[in-house]
Amino acid sequence: MTESEAGPGATPTADSWRDTAERIGVDLHLDLSAAGSRRGALAGALRDAVRSGRLSPGTRLPPYRALAADLGVARNTVADAYAELVAEGWLTARQGSGTRVAERARPPAGSGAGRAPEEVSDSDPGPAHDLRQGSPDASAFPRAAWAAAYRRALNAAPAAAFGPGDPRGRIELRTALAEYLARSRGVRAEPGRIVVCSGFAHALRLLYGERVLRGPLAVEEYGLAFHRELLVGAGVRTVPLAVDEHGARVAELGALGSGVRGVLLTPAHQFPMGGPLHPERRAAAVDWARGRGGLVVEDDYDGEFRYDRKPVGAVQGLDPEHVVYVGSVSKSLSPALRLGWMVLPGHLVRDVVAAKGEREGWASALDQLALAEFLSSGAYDRHVRRMRQRYRARRDLLVSALAERAPWAGVSGVAAGLHAVVRLPSGRERDVLAAARARGIAVEGLAAFRHPGAVDGGHGPGEEGLVVGYAAAAERAYGAAVEALSGVLAHVGRAGPGAPPRTRPVLRIRTAGSPPPPPSLPR
Missing domain, CATH: 1.10.10.10 (Winged helix-like DNA-binding domain superfamily/Winged helix DNA-binding domain)
Structure with a gap:
């Protein structure tokens, strides 16, 4: 009509x-x-x-x-x-x-016309088996629940939400985050101290790339090379801090010199070695920051996922004025959302907001509103609980498969998080990675995560192993990926110099409070 x-x-x-x-x-x-x-x-x-x-x-x-x-x-x-x-x-x-x-007026096959850009420029089908760390199961994104939250948020949004906003982020999200983080992570926060960002890397750029904070910065000797490179690109010198089964050796901070006034930690689950930072070390890190007039930057990258231990609160709860707490939904929901947050000491809020700038580099206001609704309605908690059960089942499958096929391998870091560390005999990491690639397995070695300046840290020089992610693969593909990896490691145990005898079963799940491995474990 x-x-x-x-x-x-x-x-x-x-x-x-x-x-x-x-x-x-x-x-x-x-x-x-x-x-x-x-x-x-x-x-x-x-x-x-x-x-x-x-x-x-x-x-x-x-x-x-x-x-x-x-x-x-x-x-x-x-x-x-x-x-x-x-x-x-x-x-x-x-x-x-x-x-x-006309329907028959189609471009000739192979011309590239009318084809999607990815079909023209990217013919790589990806790995047959994806066991890389760093991503959740993309197929498990809660589409229906998220869409419902989005609709409710849009219907309830004030007209001002569709115009220029607050560089700190939407007040609805900051209010929901303050409540959720206090309840689930023990964070002491109020909406005025929260600044929404697009993830941990964005937080680092705002803090160090924009010179709100200055280096040098102590970092754990094992961590993401991408974060170290980002800091170095901003002119920040990173100083490696040794790591052992209790997390970073924060007692060594005092020996790093008066120029080091900040430390970057992953206390809920050390990345990638696994395990929470020991309570005494958590307190020592805060005491050091107070005495030095410095800061702890806390990366709470997968604090929601724990399996064999009690919840571990955030270090920020010990002293909100000397800890910058950073979190995101990249592991719990999806990295595609590009939503993260910083809980800042009061004296840093103004500088960080100024560094963020006017309107550029902001996360979508509509996505912020949807996440606020997702948190407030309890949908986020339900999703995390569901995924915690799913990832625990995947972890158990990985551990049991390796216990059966490669009992000489040591597995650690599995009480929480989305990955495990599989220890390998000295000199075998490169060979195992090559064999895995030949089988179409995408997996990473420990060497890729070690600080280039680490000489003899808590795990000793040359610690070798695999960092095996058990979240990225789709549910239907995960079992085949574990079987393929088990086959590669079984071959390493059967042949090759340096492989220990298969009659020494040392595979075990390390949980919080368990004793360190005996010296006979392969190093």
Whole structure:
């Protein structure tokens, strides 16, 4: 029904808008600069658009009058060009259906025209078995619950949410985060001290890349190379801090010199070695920051996922004025959301907000509103509990498979988190990685995570092993990935120099409070 049919002043319906758009056709950008007549130039431009795939088969073209008005040509010029292309088979014209690109007018196979960019530029199908760390199971994203939260958030959003906002982030999200973090992580926060960012890397850029804080910065000797490179790129010198089964050896901070006034820690679950920071060391790190007038930067990257231990609160709860707490949904929901947060000491809020700048680099306000609703409704807690059970089952499958196929391997760091460390005999990491690649297994070695300046840390020089992620693979593909990895490690145990005898079963799940491994474990 058109507006005239509905009567004066009637509001067009969604269907009427679609009908109108169908009659008008698509907008076209056509170059008519070619030499010759306007009709010839228009016909040539339309042929090129169809041949290149810019106009796909079945596309309805604008009526003569609409296209003539857009291009500034006579209506008959458009009618003649259309008639010429219909005669050549490029277009079809039917009474009541308008003029359309002919179905047979497809670009030749292999030309690349009309294909999605990823089909043209990326032919890599990816690994057959994905056991990389760092990502949750993308197929488990709670689409229905998230969509429902998004709809509720949009319906309840004030008009101001769709305009320029607060660089700290939407107040709805900061309020929901303050409640959730206090309840689940023991964080002492108020909305005014929370600044929303797009993840941990963005937080580092704001803190150090924008010179809110300055180096040098102590970092755990094992961690993400990407974070170290980001800091080095910002002119920050990183100083490695040894790690053992109780986490970072924070007692060594005092020996690093007066220039080091900050330390980056993963206290809930040391990355990648695993295990929480010992309570005495947590207190010692805060005492050091107080005495030095410095700060602890706390990366709470997967604090929600624990299996064989009691919850471990955030270090920030010990002293909110000397700890910057950073979290995100990249492991719990999806890295695609690009949502994270910093809980800041009061004296840093103004500087961080200034570093964030006006409107650029902000997370979507609408996604923030949706996450606020997701948290407040309890949907986030339900999702985390569901995924905790799923990831625990995956961890158990990995541990049992390796116990059966490669009992000489030591497995640690599995009381929490989304990955395990599989210890290998000295000199075997490179060979195992090569064998895994040959089987189509994507997995990472410990060497990739070790600070280049670490000489003889808590695990000794040359600690070798695999960092096996058990979250990234889809549910249906995970069992095959574990079987493939077990086969590679079983082969290492059967042959090759340096492989220990298979009669020494040392595989065990290390939990919080368990004694350190005996010296006979392969190092």
